[in-house]
Amino acid sequence: MNIEQAKAIAIADILAKLELKPTRENETDATYYSPFRNEKTPSFHLNKIENVWFDHGEGEGGNAFQLVISILKYGGYSHQATDALRWIKNTNLDPLQITPRDRVKGKKSNWKLIDTRRLENVALLQYLVARGIDVEIAPKYLKEIYVQNVVTNTKIFAVGFQNEDGGYELRNKFFKSCVSPKTISFIRSDKPKPDGVMLFEGFMDFLTYATIHEGKLEHDVIVLNSVACVDHAIRYIKNYGYKYAYTWMDNDKAGMKANQRLAEFIASEPGLKLKVNNHLYNGFKDLNECHMHSSNLPPLELR
Numbered sequence: 001m002n003i004e005q006a007k008a009i010a011i012a013d014i015l016a017k018l019e020l021k022p023t024r025e026n027e028t029d030a031t032y033y034s035p036f037r038n039e040k041t042p043s044f045h046l047n048k049i050e051n052v053w054f055d056h057g058e059g060e061g062g063n064a065f066q067l068v069i070s071i072l073k074y075g076g077y078s079h080q081a082t083d084a085l086r087w088i089k090n091t092n093l094d095p096l097q098i099t100p101r102d103r104v105k106g107k108k109s110n111w112k113l114i115d116t117r118r119l120e121n122v123a124l125l126q127y128l129v130a131r132g133i134d135v136e137i138a139p140k141y142l143k144e145i146y147v148q149n150v151v152t153n154t155k156i157f158a159v160g161f162q163n164e165d166g167g168y169e170l171r172n173k174f175f176k177s178c179v180s181p182k183t184i185s186f187i188r189s190d191k192p193k194p195d196g197v198m199l200f201e202g203f204m205d206f207l208t209y210a211t212i213h214e215g216k217l218e219h220d221v222i223v224l225n226s227v228a229c230v231d232h233a234i235r236y237i238k239n240y241g242y243k244y245a246y247t248w249m250d251n252d253k254a255g256m257k258a259n260q261r262l263a264e265f266i267a268s269e270p271g272l273k274l275k276v277n278n279h280l281y282n283g284f285k286d287l288n289e290c291h292m293h294s295s296n297l298p299p300l301e302l303r
Contacts, residue, residue, distance in 0.1 A: 001085060006065040009093045011046055011053050014067055017091050022046075024152055029110050031152045034058070035067075036074040045154050047177055049109075054174050056154070061174030109180040111170065115146040116160065124159050127173045131204060131288060132295045134211040141187070141207065145170060147179060161185060161203040161223070169203055169225050173300075178225075184232045187221040194219045196244035197237055199262065201227060201255060205248050205287040212291065219246065227258040234265050237272070246275045250286045 012022075015032055022030035023042045032044040034055050043056040054061030060070060068087055072079035119125070119139040128138050138159075145160030145168055158175055160168035164186055168179040185203065196219035200206040203223050210217070220242075222233045227249075237245060245266060249255030259276055266274045281290035292299065 001088060003065055003081060003085070006068070006085060006088055007063045008051075009064040009088065011051055011064050011067055012048065013093055014064060014071075014091075015046075017093065018071070026110070026151050029149060029151050031154075035071055045149070045152060047175075050176050052174075052176060054154075054156070109167075109178050109182075110150050111147040111156075111177055111179050112150050113145065113168070113179050114148050114155070117144040117146075119144045119159060121157065124157070124172060127171070128159065128207075130173075130297060130300060131208075132211065132292045132297050133204070133207045134215070137210050137215045138207060140215070141203070141210070143168075145179075161225075163225055171204070182226060182229070184225060184229045184236070185223040186236055187217070187223070189217045189220045191218060195242060196220070196246060197222060197240075197242050198246045198248065199224065199233060200248045201250050201258065201286065202288075208288045208291045209248065219244075224258070227254045230258050230261045234262070238265075238269065242272055244273050244275055246277060248277050248287050251278055251281065251284065255286075 012030065015035060018035050020032050020035055022032055024031040028047070028049050030046040030048060031042045032046065033039055033042045034044045034057055036055060036058060039057060045054045045056070052061060052063055053067055065084060068084040069079045072083055072087060077083065119142050121144050124144060125135050128135055142159045142161055144157065146155065146157050147170065148155045156172070156175055158170040158172040160170055162168050162185065163183045165181045165183045167181045167183065170177045170179065198209070198219050198221050200209070200221065200223045202225065206221060206223050222236060224230060224233055245262065247259055247262060249258050255278070263274055266272050281287050284290035284293065289299070
């Protein structure tokens, strides 16, 4: 097993191996007593949709592999990557055969919006810097979001990217989720009638593009926020009169499938040509990862 496979292990299975059971649970979230210490009030939150965790007592979180490293660290054991992989092998844990999101596809987010503010939080700005995003450009498109889990009452703050139906994509260093409803985000070009539209899979890739081009947008922008929203994007493109559609999907099966769906639509749309840009970041998961590498920024575990 390698590190990428280890990240795909269900965190709930790891906790079960430690004989930890959720104190609260529904289809998307669960709360546990921390695996790192004895405590009277459960403070360990699991997002089963994204298969990520956050321990409020330690202020740490991440994916399944990071959890194993933290378990070893707080247990006083050697906690290098090889140690974590050995621990996983010895406990007979297997990667999920489907992604966590697929397991609860279509379920409504448990995160309720509490407050939105101008993006000024230092920790969130530092997170964006670590992703290679220009913090002078980011506040134009992002807000500082405060949310509460309606099941566990957990409160979290994150950067929020709003979609066309009023929902938000949420990110911070340890957390990745959304506030329902989930759909695309549409951003107008600096030009009044552009001849092209750019389609990004996620908002970090869009912000990466904006950073590279110093905030200038010559084309309209659609951020899918999920490859499941491709058909929503098509409704914005159909019969609008664009000449070009530029795509910036992830270099994986889901991204390839999204490009194929767009190609099928564009083949039936007169005068519209598809420009797939994956070759520009070949060898990397997405545009942001490529940009981080080019900027000599260390990789982040939770993206």
